[in-house]
Amino acid sequence: MKPNDKIAVDNQKIFALLSNYLNNAPDYVEKDEIEELVKYGVPYKQAVAMILAAAFGLDIADDQVDREFYNRYFPKIFFQLDTAEYAENSYYQNIKMPSVKIGKSELKYEKYKPFEGFVCNDIVRTLDGRQYPQIGFFTEEFAYPAILENGRIWMTVTPNEVETMKDAIKKAYGKVLAYGLGLGYYAYMVSEKDEVDSITIVEKNRDIIQLFQTYLLPQFRQANKVRIIEADAFEYAKQVMPAEEYDFVFTDLWHDVSDGIGMYEEMKQYERLCPKTEFSYWIEKSILCYL
Structure with a gap:
């Protein structure tokens, strides 16, 4: 397999894994499980990556191919975000959302759970063609304004929009x-x-x-x-x-x-x-x- 072909396969694999995670179980990572790893000196970012790697079926301890794939992608994909940093954003500070409905549209606050994953910035693409989705999480609950259409989230102001x-x-x-x-x-x-x-x-x-x-x-x-x-x-x-x-x-x-x-x-x-x-x-x- 040519290097570019291998990169394309790796990109497809990481996107498929993350798409399944974000669409079906973004709150898969449990706080108690994270804290257990953190007690042994594992940083939050690494703890989240390790738990998800296991959930994706990657054996990063004993399988060299899985370990190389993990090391190549996961450290560049997952990021611990700071709620205080976004609280300082002038929109969050000055614009307050009432909970109201007009027609099929509803204005309200939604929340990210602690360690819930979400897209937090544009995909990073390297010169050799590798693509790194940017997935963020908070260690505590984070509320963000949203508009729902027929009960489904349609528009938001999340860290992704901010960045x-x-x-x-x-x-x-x-x-x-x-x-x-x-x-x-x-x-x-x-x-x-x-x-x-x-x-x-x-x-x-x-x-x-x-x-x-x-x-x-x-x-x-x-x-x-x-x-x-x-x-x-x-x-x-x-x-x-x-x-x-x-x-x-x-x-x-x-x-x-x-x-x-x-x-x-x-x-x-x-x-x-x-x-x-x-x-x-x-x-x-x-x-x-x-x-």
Whole structure:
């Protein structure tokens, strides 16, 4: 097997293992089991990795192939996050979520359990083609705001959103356009910047807009900078965006990579209509790993 083929097989294997874990049993790791290992000097990050390796059927003690696979991937995948660090984020500090419903949409707080795993940043890809998903966990309970559609989590502001939007927030300036409203995290963070004159948000879900305008936007310190347009993002990109001459455009229309690739590729086509505009896309690094 050629080196590149071996890397592709390894990538497929780690993604399959982690997908099964995150989709079916993200709270598999028990606190008591972790603490037992920690008593013997094993760091939390390593303890989580070892427990999951065993759950995945890897024999890292006696099987050399499994041990090499573990050493190659697991230390670069799992991360202990600090609740205090995210508590200092200005959105978490200043925007409070009531528990309300409008139509099929419900605004509320959800929680990560201690040691529950979740995607916490873009996939890291090395020059040789290895791909490392980034999986975080907290050692204590962590509450985060969410919008549920028909009882299922659809939009959130979790550490993943915080980390993966940092670059697009940092680069935003002047007249900004955002496709996708969510819980208004991007709109809030961008509106706080002196370099940003205005932020226009295109969102087609009327219930989401109503929730935002009624309960969240009034909490924005720079609400005067924010404009909401109820429209289809792709129609707006084709028919309206070029004439508006935006300085910076951020697109966040998808839930994850699996439903984002097609929309990403379609939206990229409209960049040519605005040659002076800078474009940015949510989780673009992860999407490009699949293209």
